[in-house]
Amino acid sequence: MKEHAAEIFRELGGEVLSGYPAIHSPVFRTASGTPYLRAPGVVMVAKPQTNLEGLAGFLEGFDAGLGFTQYVRDPIRLPDSSQLCKSAGQICYMSFGPRRTKNDNAAGYFERLVSSGHGSVLEHANFSFLLYGISRSTTHELVRHRAGVGFSQVSQRYVSGNVLRFVERPEYRQDDELHRLFEERIDRARREYEELAERLIGLQSEGDAALSADYRTDARKKVQQTARSLLPNETEAPMIFTGNVRALRHIIEMRADAHAESEIRALAVRLFLCLVISDPILFGDYEISELPDGSHTVSTPYRKA
Numbered sequence: 001m002k003e004h005a006a007e008i009f010r011e012l013g014g015e016v017l018s019g020y021p022a023i024h025s026p027v028f029r030t031a032s033g034t035p036y037l038r039a040p041g042v043v044m045v046a047k048p049q050t051n052l053e054g055l056a057g058f059l060e061g062f063d064a065g066l067g068f069t070q071y072v073r074d075p076i077r078l079p080d081s082s083q084l085c086k087s088a089g090q091i092c093y094m095s096f097g098p099r100r101t102k103n104d105n106a107a108g109y110f111e112r113l114v115s116s117g118h119g120s121v122l123e124h125a126n127f128s129f130l131l132y133g134i135s136r137s138t139t140h141e142l143v144r145h146r147a148g149v150g151f152s153q154v155s156q157r158y159v160s161g162n163v164l165r166f167v168e169r170p171e172y173r174q175d176d177e178l179h180r181l182f183e184e185r186i187d188r189a190r191r192e193y194e195e196l197a198e199r200l201i202g203l204q205s206e207g208d209a210a211l212s213a214d215y216r217t218d219a220r221k222k223v224q225q226t227a228r229s230l231l232p233n234e235t236e237a238p239m240i241f242t243g244n245v246r247a248l249r250h251i252i253e254m255r256a257d258a259h260a261e262s263e264i265r266a267l268a269v270r271l272f273l274c275l276v277i278s279d280p281i282l283f284g285d286y287e288i289s290e291l292p293d294g295s296h297t298v299s300t301p302y303r304k305a
């Protein structure tokens with residue numbers, strides 16, 4: 001399965017730079033220059049770094065006959081995220097002696113945990129991602145997940161029309177007329193946004209050419225918070241997204257499901273691919289498969305650890 005996931009990762013343009021997987025998404029433009037994207041871009045920007053050696057002093061403090069000191073010398077090196085969660089699980093029963101589960105059996109260790117729903121040790125490992133090429137509709141769905149996650153999303157109140165981009169749904173890409181209408185619509189949205197912002201700026205600054213810097217920021221916010229009202233759901237809404245492994249597993253199970261909405265499914269599949277490349281053990285129970293339309297779905301027998 002892991003080879004299959006790695007193959008799909010590469011097919012989707014995935015690459016690993018300095019140990020961080022990413023699936024980038026190219027930018028397209030309409031004839032009049034409005035930028036848009038056709039797929040989610042997912043870049044892992046942070047992952048756990050585990051100081052296993054740091055346990056040594058603690059373990060040396062116990063009776064030498066318990067053999068705890070060998071724990072930090074396991075010859076098999078795990079991904080830092082797996083090691084962190086495994087050590088967290090093993091401190092519960094002080095399982096540091098020779099009869100502990102060794103690292104070569106880490107996959108079986110986690111399978112026992114997730115199959116019995118003991119997922120709390122997975123909360124120690126957090127991953128952060130830059131997400132882009134995703135529409136406001138998709139981020140509206142993603143931010144409904146509350147437990148174990150963090151979001152920092154573009155503020156349409158703050159940024160100007162210069163960074164406006166849009167996202168084309170898969171259905172529009174497959175039909176010339178729908179694609180033409182999409183391009184026409186986003187050109188119009190960009191034009192109307194600029195016209196409205198200009199009109200509002202004119203109204204704001206009338207009679208007050210020397211605004212203070214503070215006031216100017218405030219005035220710009222007032223302009224943009226009004227102008228954004230006409231932006232469609234297909235406006236891009238990039239964010240930095242962080243989740244712990246327990247939360248990420250739940251989100252992948254809900255959103256990469258065959259019945260999930262297609263855009264958020266494309267996002268969840270890419271999140272899964274970056275995660276399984278980074279830690280094949282914590283996500284080793286997942287199967288990725290192809291649907292009749294060529295898109296992908298991810299499933300596991302051990303839902304909601």
Ligand SMILES: Cc1cc2nc3c(=O)[nH]c(=O)nc-3n(C[C@H](O)[C@H](O)[C@H](O)COP(=O)(O)OP(=O)(O)OC[C@H]3O[C@@H](n4cnc5c(N)ncnc54)[C@H](O)[C@@H]3O)c2cc1C
Nearest residue numbers: 141143144145146147148247250251254255259260261304
């Ligand atoms: C296919 C699909 C269709 C959907 N349709 C709609 C819709 O029509 N309308 C709509 O409003 N939403 C809809 N949603 C969103 C859905 O209802 C959830 O809000 C969203 O999926 C977040 O998942 P979650 O509730 O598991 O929360 P998460 O924050 O991901 O939480 C994970 C788990 O933690 C526990 N948990 C979290 N917060 C609490 C809490 N406050 N109290 C107790 N336990 C908690 C729960 O067990 C929860 O499952 C849809 C979702 C999907 C996948």
